Amino acid sequence: MEMDSxxxxxxxxxxxxxxxxxxxxxxxxxxxxxxxxxxxxxxQHLMALDVIKVKAPVDVMAVKKLRNEGWMGTIExxxxxxxxxxxxxxxxxxxQGVPVANPYES
Numbered sequence: 434m435e436m437d438s439x440x441x442x443x444x445x446x447x448x449x450x451x452x453x454x455x456x457x458x459x460x461x462x463x464x465x466x467x468x469x470x471x472x473x474x475x476x477q478h479l480m481a482l483d484v485i486k487v488k489a490p491v492d493v494m495a496v497k498k499l500r501n502e503g504w505m506g507t508i509e510x511x512x513x514x515x516x517x518x519x520x521x522x523x524x525x526x527x528x529q530g531v532p533v534a535n536p537y538e539s
Contacts (some may be wrong), residue, residue: 436478437486438479438482438484438485438486439485439486439487439488439492439511441475441478441479442475442479442485442486442487442492442495442496443492443495444471444475445472445475445476445479445495446491446495448468448469448471448472448475449472449495449498451464451465451468451472452465452468452469452472455468476499476502479499479504480499480502480503480504482506483506483507484506484507484508484509484534485499485506485507485508485509486508486509486510486511487508487509487510487511487512487522487526488510488511488512488518488522489512489518489522490518490521490522490525492508492522493508493522493525493526493529493531494525494529496508496526496531497529497530497531500530500531507531507532507533507534508526508531508532508533508534509533509534509535510522510523510526510533510535
């Protein structure tokens with residue numbers, strides 16, 4: 434089964450965090466290599482997308498990392514409309530310069 438963009442984004446961030454924390458843990462070099470491969474694979478898939486779904490504010494920061502890498506797409510907020518998370522996501526996206534694909538209707 435194909436991963437949706439939200440699942441892939443979260444898997445990317447797990448792999449990214451694992452690679453960055455490697456020197457603080459007892460992970461083997463094989464674990465580090467597997468995490469680096471997973472990070473790069475997820476990043477390549479995400480970079481090919483035009484829209485990435487986000488459901489929590491932490492997802493916006495992951496997308497911000499992708500934008501720093503050159504990704505030029507937009508996010509689709511899939512949190513419950515007008516919920517606190519929805520509002521936080523939109524505010525964070527605005528302050529971080531991440532465009533939202535489904536802005537509120539005016």
